[in-house]
Amino acid sequence: MSTKPVPDIVVARLPLYLRALTAMQSSGKTFVSSKEMAQWLGISSAQIRKDLSHFGEFGKQGMGYAVSELREKLRRILHLDREWPIVVIGAGHIGSAVAAYPGFASHGFRVCALFDNDPAKIGTSIAGLCVHDVRTLPEFVRAHGVRLAMLAVPAEAAQSVAELAVSAGILAILNYAPLNLMLPDHVRVENIDPALHLQHMTYYLG
Amino acid sequence: MSTKPVPDIVVARLPLYLRALTAMQSSGKTFVSSKEMAQWLGISSAQIRKDLSHFGEFGKQGMGYAVSELREKLRRILHLDREWPIVVIGAGHIGSAVAAYPGFASHGFRVCALFDNDPAKIGTSIAGLCVHDVRTLPEFVRAHGVRLAMLAVPAEAAQSVAELAVSAGILAILNYAPLNLMLPDHVRVENIDPALHLQHMTYYLG
DNA sequence: CAGTGTGAAAGTCTTCACAGCT
DNA sequence: AGCTGTGAAGACTTTCACACTG
Numbered sequence: 001m002s003t004k005p006v007p008d009i010v011v012a013r014l015p016l017y018l019r020a021l022t023a024m025q026s027s028g029k030t031f032v033s034s035k036e037m038a039q040w041l042g043i044s045s046a047q048i049r050k051d052l053s054h055f056g057e058f059g060k061q062g063m064g065y066a067v068s069e070l071r072e073k074l075r076r077i078l079h080l081d082r083e084w085p086i087v088v089i090g091a092g093h094i095g096s097a098v099a100a101y102p103g104f105a106s107h108g109f110r111v112c113a114l115f116d117n118d119p120a121k122i123g124t125s126i127a128g129l130c131v132h133d134v135r136t137l138p139e140f141v142r143a144h145g146v147r148l149a150m151l152a153v154p155a156e157a158a159q160s161v162a163e164l165a166v167s168a169g170i171l172a173i174l175n176y177a178p179l180n181l182m183l184p185d186h187v188r189v190e191n192i193d194p195a196l197h198l199q200h201m202t203y204y205l206g
Numbered sequence: 207m208s209t210k211p212v213p214d215i216v217v218a219r220l221p222l223y224l225r226a227l228t229a230m231q232s233s234g235k236t237f238v239s240s241k242e243m244a245q246w247l248g249i250s251s252a253q254i255r256k257d258l259s260h261f262g263e264f265g266k267q268g269m270g271y272a273v274s275e276l277r278e279k280l281r282r283i284l285h286l287d288r289e290w291p292i293v294v295i296g297a298g299h300i301g302s303a304v305a306a307y308p309g310f311a312s313h314g315f316r317v318c319a320l321f322d323n324d325p326a327k328i329g330t331s332i333a334g335l336c337v338h339d340v341r342t343l344p345e346f347v348r349a350h351g352v353r354l355a356m357l358a359v360p361a362e363a364a365q366s367v368a369e370l371a372v373s374a375g376i377l378a379i380l381n382y383a384p385l386n387l388m389l390p391d392h393v394r395v396e397n398i399d400p401a402l403h404l405q406h407m408t409y410y411l412g
Numbered sequence: 413c414a415g416t417g418t419g420a421a422a423g424t425c426t427t428c429a430c431a432g433c434t
Numbered sequence: 435a436g437c438t439g440t441g442a443a444g445a446c447t448t449t450c451a452c453a454c455t456g
Contacts, residue, residue, distance in 0.1 A: 007446075007447080009446090009447075010447095011406060011409045011410075012406050014405075014406075014409070015401075015402045015405035015406055016402070018405065019384060019385075019402075023385075033414085033415060033416090034415075034416075035415080040386070041386055042386050042388070044448075044449070045415090046448075046449055046450075046451095047447090047448065047449080049415090049416060049417060049418085050417085050418080050447095050448080050449090052416095052417090053416090053417055053418070057416080057417070058416095059415075059416050059417080060415085060416080060455090060456070061414080061415060061416050061417090061454075061455040061456050062413070062414050062415055062416080062455070062456050063414075063415070063416095063456080064414090064415065064416080065416090077409070078405050078406075078408055078409050079408045079409060079411060079412065080405060080408060084404070084408060084411075086404075093303045093306045093307060094303060094307065096303070097299045097300060097302070097303030098400070100299045101299060101300065101400070103384060103399075103400070103401045104400070104401060104404070107401045107404070107405065109401070109404055147411055148404065148407065148408075148411075150400070171411055172407040172408075172410070172411060174400060174403050174404060174407070178225065178309065179225075179229075180246070180247055180248050182248070188407050188410050188411075190403040190406065190407060192398060192400060192403065193309075194304070194307070194309070194310070194356070194380060194398060195221075195309045195310060195313045195315070196221045196222065196225075197380050197396040197398065198290070198292075198310070198313070198315055198354065198380060199220070199221035199224065199284050199286060199313065200217060200218050200220075200221055200284075200396065201354065201378040201380070201394050201396060202284055202285045202286060202290060202354075202378075203217050203220070203283065203284050203285060204217075204378070204394050205285060205290075205353055205354075205377055205378060205394075206285070213424080213425075215424090215425075216425090239436085239437065239438090240437080240438075241437080250426075250427065251437095252426075252427055252428070252429095253425090253426065253427080255437090255438065255439060255440085256425095256426080256427090256439080256440080258438095258439090259438090259439055259440070263438080263439070264438095265437075265438050265439080266433090266434070266437085266438080267432075267433040267434050267436080267437055267438050267439090268433070268434045268435075268436050268437050268438080269434075269436075269437070269438095270436090270437065270438080271438090413456105414455105414456100415454105415455095415456100416453105416454085416455080416456105417452105417453095417454085417455100418450105418451100418452090418453090418454105419450105419451100419452100419453105420449105420450085420451095421448105421449085421450070421451100422447100422448080422449070422450085423446105423447080423448070423449085424445100424446080424447070424448085425444105425445080425446075425447090426443105426444080426445070426446085427442105427443085427444075427445085428440105428441105428442085428443070428444085429440100429441100429442090429443100430439105430440090430441100431438105431439095431440095431441105432437105432438090432439090433436105433437090433438080433439100434435100434436090434437090434438100
């Protein structure tokens with residue numbers, strides 16, 4: 001066995017293709033060429049064809065790709081053909097906004113609980129979700145088989161809370177705290193830090 | 207002239223170095239080696255040295271880099287040695303959370319106004335900021351010389367609102383709407399889409 | 413003939429490894 | 435000794451360009 005793994009950078013673009021296909025589909029298109037998608041996404045058509053070729057031959061020569069078929073294929077590849085429960089850790093501004101964001105549910109992610117360590121917040125309800133004591137996180141994660149977490153706590157608390165989550169079985173963390181989490185290799189971490197993006201952009205604003 | 211530009215991917219890492227240096231500084235360190243920073247950030251020391259070498263020779267052989275000096279140099283390179291006013295467009299969940307996020311002010315970004323098209327929100331105050339009619343955006347941007355915008359409106363509205371902002375003089379947009387903005391080349395756009403990250407991660411959660 | 417799938421070429425980015433400085 | 439700065443090597447990514455197919 002040991003087939004060469006698909007480069008991570010390619011996997012990262014699949015959700016983009018999925019987004020384009022969903023838009024195409026709702027605008028009634030049934031076939032789309034790599035060139036059209038490329039223009040829509042602002043990348044090259046060769047890249048799209050090469051990326052997709054890692055997973056199979058999805059196109060029809062001379063006419064492009066069947067929109068809904070390719071969309072289904074990508075959903076399966078990304079394991080989006082089922083619902084993913086997620087926990088949000090941290091019920092401050094970011095955690096609350098994240099929990100209320102409708103963009104997750106519409107993609108098959110179900111935010112199922114919020115956790116915090118502030119007694120004033122525990123027991124209250126935010127965006128229709130109960131705020132639990134963070135100490136009950138491991139129990140909850142195990143009981144519900146949750147694998148995904150979004151971490152929105154202050155930087156000082158992030159590392160230890162992340163470890164707690166991982167010890168309970170969390171395998172992937174979307175981290176909003178502005179630091180690098182140090183976690184075992186089997187845990188996938190992606191970071192979102194708007195300040196970093198702004199600092200990147202100001203470089204070009206001479 | 208026409209010195210070769212620094213690769214964008216290198217520029218994107220400078221804010222990370224800045225973050226590490228700030229942490230080092232507040233923990234009292236005065237010198238730091240590329241190796242220490244590398245461990246802290248989870249990247250290689252060679253990469254840090256190579257990246258920094260694009261901008262000059264900042265280190266001292268045998269001892270590393272003077273923390274506060276390098277920090278100042280990076281701040282200047284990224285044009286963070288001054289305050290940047292920013293407007294937030296869209297006063298929904300995301301816009302409000304973004305406007306309230308303390309992480310911008312602490313990095314020299316000053317959110318100076320919120321804009322929306324909902325009459326029920328216009329005139330109210332969110333996170334201590336007045337919500338303006340989006341139709342007054344061009345006027346405001348010109349009057350205050352704002353160059354940076356964060357866009358947090360629904361996907362359907364994003365393209366046209368972005369064009370409005372650009373026509374008024376906005377040069378860089380941090381876009382939270384889940385689509386690719388099509389804008390003139392001189393405008394810098396960076397995107398934040400948490401759903402994309404989640405979809406990327408589920409690939410690995412077989 | 414329009415458009416895919418793909419080797420090969422070109423381009424970009426990272427790591428190596430070491431001369432040279434303190 | 436300890437660590438930087440950097441060419442050269444290596445790894446990875448994108449683009450090219452065309453044989454092939456419906």
